[in-house]
Structures are given as structure tokens and as C-alpha cells.
Amino acid sequence: xxxxxxxxxxAYPIYAxxxxxxxxxxxxxxxxxPVAVKRExxxxxxxxWINLLTSSEEKEVKDRASxxxxxxxxxxxxxxxxxxxxQIRIP
Numbered sequence: 001x002x003x004x005x006x007x008x009x010x011a012y013p014i015y016a017x018x019x020x021x022x023x024x025x026x027x028x029x030x031x032x033x034p035v036a037v038k039r040e041x042x043x044x045x046x047x048x049w050i051n052l053l054t055s056s057e058e059k060e061v062k063d064r065a066s067x068x069x070x071x072x073x074x075x076x077x078x079x080x081x082x083x084x085x086x087q088i089r090i091p
Contacts, residue, residue, distance in 0.1 A: 041072045052064075
């Protein structure tokens, strides 16, 4: 898939560029150019990932939960800080 090739969303073609342009933006303080805003995932979703990671599920399920946390927060430390901030209990 290329950046300019359409993907179908229902009956409507959507281009990656359209999705990129719809992302929330803020201005870079030094250059003034737009920068994509990193949004936190929903608390319920993070709670689910943490529960899966600490459950007795298969290794593949745990690996996927870990991958999702790392992709969302960059590190497990950041994920733990988010969990503490939102009072998500880590068993």
C-alpha cells in the first residue's frame, strides 16, 4: 500500500494522506511547523492490556498486550505511570 493509493472504508475510498491530515496538530515551539499530537489510549483499553499481560493467557496473547503497551507509551515505565495516574491496579 502506498501513501497515495486508496483504501476502502465501507463504500468510500480513503487515502493515507487524508487520515494523516486529519490528525490533531499543534505548533512546534521552535520552528512553528505543525507537529502531530500524541494521544493517550483509552483507560479501559490500557486496563485490558494490563489484565491480559498479567493473566494466565497464552504467551502470544501476553506478547501482543506487551507490544500494544510499548507502541502506545514507548516504555513500560511510561505505561506504569499512566496506570498509576488513572488508578489502574497492576496485579
